[in-house]
Amino acid sequence: MLREETMTSHLSTRQGGRFPNLNTPVVLTRRCAPIAPHALLHVGKGHARFFWQTPQGQTVAAFGVMHRLQTRGADRFVHMAAAAQNVLANLRTTGAPDAPAPLLVGGFAFDNRQAYGWEGFAPADFILPRVVLRTDERGTWLSVCAEDETKAEKLWQAVVEAVHRAPAVGATTLPRIQHETRAPDEHTWREMVQQAIESIRADVVQKVVLARTCRVQTNAPVDPLAALARLQARYQGCFIFLVEPTPGHAFFGATPEILADVQGTTLRTMALAGSIGRGATPEEDAARAAELLNSAKDRREHAFVVQAILRHLRHLAHDITSAPAPSLLRLPNIQHLHTPITATLNADVRIWDVVAHLHPTPAVGGVPRERALALIHELEPFARGWYAAPVGWVDAEGDGTFVVAIRSALAVARTLTLYAGAGIVADSDPQREWHETGLKFRPLLEAIGIHS
Numbered sequence: 001m002l003r004e005e006t007m008t009s010h011l012s013t014r015q016g017g018r019f020p021n022l023n024t025p026v027v028l029t030r031r032c033a034p035i036a037p038h039a040l041l042h043v044g045k046g047h048a049r050f051f052w053q054t055p056q057g058q059t060v061a062a063f064g065v066m067h068r069l070q071t072r073g074a075d076r077f078v079h080m081a082a083a084a085q086n087v088l089a090n091l092r093t094t095g096a097p098d099a100p101a102p103l104l105v106g107g108f109a110f111d112n113r114q115a116y117g118w119e120g121f122a123p124a125d126f127i128l129p130r131v132v133l134r135t136d137e138r139g140t141w142l143s144v145c146a147e148d149e150t151k152a153e154k155l156w157q158a159v160v161e162a163v164h165r166a167p168a169v170g171a172t173t174l175p176r177i178q179h180e181t182r183a184p185d186e187h188t189w190r191e192m193v194q195q196a197i198e199s200i201r202a203d204v205v206q207k208v209v210l211a212r213t214c215r216v217q218t219n220a221p222v223d224p225l226a227a228l229a230r231l232q233a234r235y236q237g238c239f240i241f242l243v244e245p246t247p248g249h250a251f252f253g254a255t256p257e258i259l260a261d262v263q264g265t266t267l268r269t270m271a272l273a274g275s276i277g278r279g280a281t282p283e284e285d286a287a288r289a290a291e292l293l294n295s296a297k298d299r300r301e302h303a304f305v306v307q308a309i310l311r312h313l314r315h316l317a318h319d320i321t322s323a324p325a326p327s328l329l330r331l332p333n334i335q336h337l338h339t340p341i342t343a344t345l346n347a348d349v350r351i352w353d354v355v356a357h358l359h360p361t362p363a364v365g366g367v368p369r370e371r372a373l374a375l376i377h378e379l380e381p382f383a384r385g386w387y388a389a390p391v392g393w394v395d396a397e398g399d400g401t402f403v404v405a406i407r408s409a410l411a412v413a414r415t416l417t418l419y420a421g422a423g424i425v426a427d428s429d430p431q432r433e434w435h436e437t438g439l440k441f442r443p444l445l446e447a448i449g450i451h452s
């Protein structure tokens with residue numbers, strides 16, 4: 001039943017292209033008794049899937065494809081905005097009158113490069129899901145999307161029955177690790193950082209964020225749901241996400257970094273840059289926090305991000321406010337400098353415009369942006385795929401949230417690739433940056449049962 005209902009229709013856009021006429025699908029949304037998001041994702045195994053959990057505990061779990069929207073190229077944000085608008089404006093909603101609006105879920109690649117291992121992901125890839133489960137302070141909502149009312153009604157009932165038959169998330173046996181490789185290795189990393197520092201001294205760039213990967217081979221496929229459960233247990237302060245646009249190609253993580261959160265005309269974003277480990281005792285932890293807050297190097301690294309965000313927002317928004325000095329954002333593995341920023345969007349500015357302008361901030365790219373990106377391409381021995389890129393959702397009212405997909409991993413079959421980066425400025429130390437990126441791998445290593 002579910003399998004038949006979840007047929008895929010493709011909607012690709014090309015520059016200057018026209019969108020095909022769509023039939024008008026029906027989105028049926030009703031309140032329901034609590035359903036565990038994991039049960040829904042379990043039912044959705046074998047389909048495209050999406051999961052989202054905010055630090056406040058709201059969740060979105062979705063599966064199946066009513067429409068898949070894919071765009072590529074430097075203008076992928078603009079083209080996706082048009083395609084999304086076209087799909088969301090062509091829905092008939094039914095069910096509870098106070099139901100949350102229909103949404104699209106997905107994200108973007110970091111840049112325009114072909115990325116090895118990311119074949120299951122288009123450079124901009126969103127779906128209008130067949131089934132969406134949302135929990136928030138108002139309760140639990142189940143939405144289904146189908147060709148007509150009768151089909152929607154049948155699908156709604158079928159999903160409710162299926163989730164009640166789904167097994168509870170219990171202890172899962174984790175796959176055994178057979179092989180682990182760090183790319184680049186430590187020696188090459190030091191050379192990369194050294195070259196970045198030389199580019200900074202030569203005034204080519206002022207800051208650049210370099211990343212490295214950890215590739216793990218396991219004896220059995222990694223179950224992203226088991227990894228998500230572990231991230232949920234330990235990293236509730238983060239946004240926990242899973243994007244699986246093609247079944248079996250899963251990108252997931254626990255990120256603290258919001259790129260754009262829009263409700264009505266209110267925008268929330270943040271600068272997050274400058275990092276140090278946690279202490280083993282409260283005294284040591286406080287000493288490290290003080291060291292970070294007083295570090296001229298970290299404050300400079302951070303200021304680049306604040307300035308870039310404020311500069312972009314000036315064209316998009318008014319009433320922009322940012323904290324005068326960074327505060328601490330503390331996670332179990334690491335602590336960061338953090339500046340919350342809010343603004344009111346100008347008329348006609350949508351979340352897509354904000355994402356298109358802000359990404360990549362110097363928290364994951366560098367300053368100046370284009371030169372830093374060129375240096376990243378030159379120095380990093382891999383393409384980033386969706387790592388450090390915008391991932392999130394947008395609804396039919398124009399609200400939405402995109403996070404920066406760091407502290408993340410790609411799982412395809414028995415290969416898991418973890419990514420972590422660090423901002424390099426003139427006085428960075430390659431050894432310390434190796435250690436810092438090591439700390440940033442930790443949540444995802446733990447999520448698959450490796451304690452480093």
Ligand SMILES: C=C(O[C@@H]1C=C(C(=O)O)C=C[C@H]1O)C(=O)O
Nearest residue numbers: 272274275363406420421422423
């Ligand atoms: C690039 C990453 O993290 C970013 C870089 C940081 C830094 O250089 O201090 C801190 C937070 C993030 O904005 C990552 O986790 O991979």
